[in-house]
Amino acid sequence: MATFQHQRLTPWLLLAPQLVVVGLFFFWPAGQAIYQSLFTQDPFGLASTFSGLQNFIDVLHDPEYLAAFTVTILFTLSVAVASLCIALLLAVLADRVIKGSRFYRTLLTWPYAVAPAVAAVLWSFLFDPSLGRISHFLELVGVHWDHHINGGQALALVIIASVWVHVSYNFVFFLAGLQAIPKSLLEAAAIDAAGPWRRFWTITFPLLSPIMFFLLITNTTYAFFETFGAIDATTAGGPGGATRTLIYKIYEDGFKGLDVGHSAAQSVLLMILVAALTLVQFRYIERKAHY
Amino acid sequence: MATLTLNALKKRYPNGHLTLHGIDLKVAHGELIVIVGPSGCGKSTLLRSIAGLESITEGDLWIDDTRVNDKEPAQRDIAMVFQNYALYPHMTVFDNMAYALKNRGIPKQECEQKVRETAKLLGLEELLERRPRQLSGGQRQRVAMGRAIVRSPKVFLFDEPLSNLDAALRVQMRLEIRRLLKRLGTTAIYVTHDQVEAMTLADRLVVMNGGQVEQVGAPLELYSRPATRFVARFIGSPSMNLITLEATTSPLAKHPLVRDMPAEPMEKAATLGIRPEHLRITDPLQALFRLEVEMVEPLGADTLVYGHAAGIAEQIVVRLDGIHPLEESAQLYLGAERENLHFFDVEGRRV
Ligand SMILES: Nc1ncnc2c1ncn2[C@@H]1O[C@H](COP(=O)(O)OP(=O)(O)OP(=O)(O)O)[C@@H](O)[C@H]1O
Numbered sequence: 001m002a003t004f005q006h007q008r009l010t011p012w013l014l015l016a017p018q019l020v021v022v023g024l025f026f027f028w029p030a031g032q033a034i035y036q037s038l039f040t041q042d043p044f045g046l047a048s049t050f051s052g053l054q055n056f057i058d059v060l061h062d063p064e065y066l067a068a069f070t071v072t073i074l075f076t077l078s079v080a081v082a083s084l085c086i087a088l089l090l091a092v093l094a095d096r097v098i099k100g101s102r103f104y105r106t107l108l109t110w111p112y113a114v115a116p117a118v119a120a121v122l123w124s125f126l127f128d129p130s131l132g133r134i135s136h137f138l139e140l141v142g143v144h145w146d147h148h149i150n151g152g153q154a155l156a157l158v159i160i161a162s163v164w165v166h167v168s169y170n171f172v173f174f175l176a177g178l179q180a181i182p183k184s185l186l187e188a189a190a191i192d193a194a195g196p197w198r199r200f201w202t203i204t205f206p207l208l209s210p211i212m213f214f215l216l217i218t219n220t221t222y223a224f225f226e227t228f229g230a231i232d233a234t235t236a237g238g239p240g241g242a243t244r245t246l247i248y249k250i251y252e253d254g255f256k257g258l259d260v261g262h263s264a265a266q267s268v269l270l271m272i273l274v275a276a277l278t279l280v281q282f283r284y285i286e287r288k289a290h291y
Numbered sequence: 292m293a294t295l296t297l298n299a300l301k302k303r304y305p306n307g308h309l310t311l312h313g314i315d316l317k318v319a320h321g322e323l324i325v326i327v328g329p330s331g332c333g334k335s336t337l338l339r340s341i342a343g344l345e346s347i348t349e350g351d352l353w354i355d356d357t358r359v360n361d362k363e364p365a366q367r368d369i370a371m372v373f374q375n376y377a378l379y380p381h382m383t384v385f386d387n388m389a390y391a392l393k394n395r396g397i398p399k400q401e402c403e404q405k406v407r408e409t410a411k412l413l414g415l416e417e418l419l420e421r422r423p424r425q426l427s428g429g430q431r432q433r434v435a436m437g438r439a440i441v442r443s444p445k446v447f448l449f450d451e452p453l454s455n456l457d458a459a460l461r462v463q464m465r466l467e468i469r470r471l472l473k474r475l476g477t478t479a480i481y482v483t484h485d486q487v488e489a490m491t492l493a494d495r496l497v498v499m500n501g502g503q504v505e506q507v508g509a510p511l512e513l514y515s516r517p518a519t520r521f522v523a524r525f526i527g528s529p530s531m532n533l534i535t536l537e538a539t540t541s542p543l544a545k546h547p548l549v550r551d552m553p554a555e556p557m558e559k560a561a562t563l564g565i566r567p568e569h570l571r572i573t574d575p576l577q578a579l580f581r582l583e584v585e586m587v588e589p590l591g592a593d594t595l596v597y598g599h600a601a602g603i604a605e606q607i608v609v610r611l612d613g614i615h616p617l618e619e620s621a622q623l624y625l626g627a628e629r630e631n632l633h634f635f636d637v638e639g640r641r642v
């Protein structure tokens with residue numbers, strides 16, 4: 001007992017690396033962002049004046065910001081839903097494969113090793129209006145594809161590239177989840193007269209729901225923040241802002257427009273948005289996900 | 292109520308392992324069959340083949356007058372209680388029990404009524420709203436039973452349903468299961484490796500070994516007339532003493548009880564079996580052998596005595612009634628009644 005209580009230092013030492021990383025890469029920049037969002041800076045960074053919440057008011061009245069917001073929601077929803085659904089389907093299929101299952105599984109996890117930006121470039125080659133295989137095929141069936149001009153197609157391209165990378169990530173989790181479900185549960189359900197389809201929806205799916213919940217959060221965060229590379233490497237927010245997500249707009253305003261104050265205000269708003277979303281997910285969905 | 296007929300049933304797993312070597316068995320209406328056998332002998336495989344969870348490689352399986360080899364588990368109208376209970380963890384006890392009824396499209400009201408009836412029968416009424424993880428092992432067991440009973444199937448299958456419970460609870464549940472099954476009058480097959488469970492539950496006992504049926508019969512019949520050396524050793528605790536009769540010149544073989552066996556089987560007899568409880572202390576003239584006591588285990592109600600005898604390679608166990616203050620190295624003259632001697636030939640069959 002005595003030794004247990006007196007070891008006050010050890011837990012802190014063990015936590016230290018994690019705390020340093022979180023502090024250095026999250027709290028410090030976040031603090032900086034909040035601080036800067038309250039000032040108006042001139043483009044050369046020579047002078048800054050306190051402007052209160054004026055930056056936030058400006059941002060919220062900016063139609064471009066609202067457009068970026070819409071694009072982000074569209075993008076996030078599509079990426080999360082599509083990558084979850086495709087990953088689940090693939091995991092269910094891979095779970096049934098007996099011969100050569102290792103091979104399939106390894107193959108399906110590979111895309112995750114590809115950096116999102118590289119994956120995006122790869123897909124933009126495939127869809128390239130003049131060289132691409134897929135755009136060539138689309139031309140044959142009568143669809144004219146040019147994501148340099150067509151905003152909808154540009155968004156679709158970025159979504160496809162992001163989904164492709166993220167499917168593997170979700171796949172690994174789903175497969176592990178599927179294999180953790182005791183076989184006897186499904187056998188009991190088969191004896192209880194549930195067909196394969198019903199077995200999936202009443203037994204497998206509910207038992208996967210904690211994993212589903214976890215993935216929903218990580219996927220949303222992913223779509224909000226981490227697809228910056230994919231967008232920057234392919235469409236750079238264009239054409240005409242069709243793929244300008246909130247995170248990309250922050251980058252554009254801050255680093256290209258050198259408008260630090262407004263960019264920081266957007267960062268803070270994005271942070272609040274994601275925190276709120278995560279909170280909502282925890283409170284409402286987790287209640288259903290638990291058993 | 293249904294009959295169940297197994298006709299030369301064979302099961303080969305996809306990896307080529309032949310697990311069931313042709314099982315023949317006829318189960319009557321409302322009969323409670325218990326299958327026992329050592330680990331890995333194919334008990335679960337047999338049960339799963341009957342349930343339809345494993346395909347049958349060869350042979351026929353009949354429920355009443357229908358050949359069900361190619362029917363889905365759901366169409367066979369059986370219910371199975373798994374060793375780990377396999378309760379659906381995300382459903383309440385009520386939903387667990389109602390699941391099979393809902394799947395069969397039974398109206399909600401009837402469903403609810405049946406579940407409540409069954410819950411009452413098993414004393415589960417208080418627990419209907421709980422999830423499996425909020426139940427004790429015994430309660431989970433009961434829910435698993437309830438889930439099987441609620442839809443009144445033709446046949447119940449149990450795969451070691453009590454093996455996860457502690458000893459006291461096991462005795463209690465054993466009695467309850469027997470009472471329940473007799474009350475419902477449903478045909479049932481019950482797999483266990485606990486022979487007390489087997490002896491007390493069974494109408495008929497099936498002893499399996501290495502994918503084959505060694506003997507089928509009433510528990511006491513198997514006890515008093517084991518058909519093979521394997522059954523002789525498997526049924527009864529402590530197990531039967533099996534003494535190799537090497538040559539007709541050994542002192543034991545010259546004993547009148549052994550020598551006066553009818554000539555023909557005597558030549559074939561390779562093993563003499565005597566249960567520990569059938570050995571009695573007698574006078575030196577009638578004794579089969581003289582035991583040099585090596586170890587004594589006083590259990591109160593009876594005493595187990597272990598030792599060796601001249602000319603016999605195997606260790607002998609004797610079960611004596613009551614308390615016997617025996618020295619280690621004491622000597623006992625032991626005899627037995629003629630009808631309690633069992634002879635087995637070289638292949639292990641009874642002669
Ligand atoms: N899916 C399978 N594929 C190949 N062989 C199997 C499979 N399942 C079981 N076996 C083999 O079949 C034999 C019988 O197994 P089974 O599970 O029926 O034994 P059991 O009598 O139920 O044993 P226990 O008392 O330990 O439960 C074993 O040798 C086992 O290794």
Ligand SMILES: [Mg+2]
Pocket residue numbers: 334335336
């Ligand atoms: Mg088994």
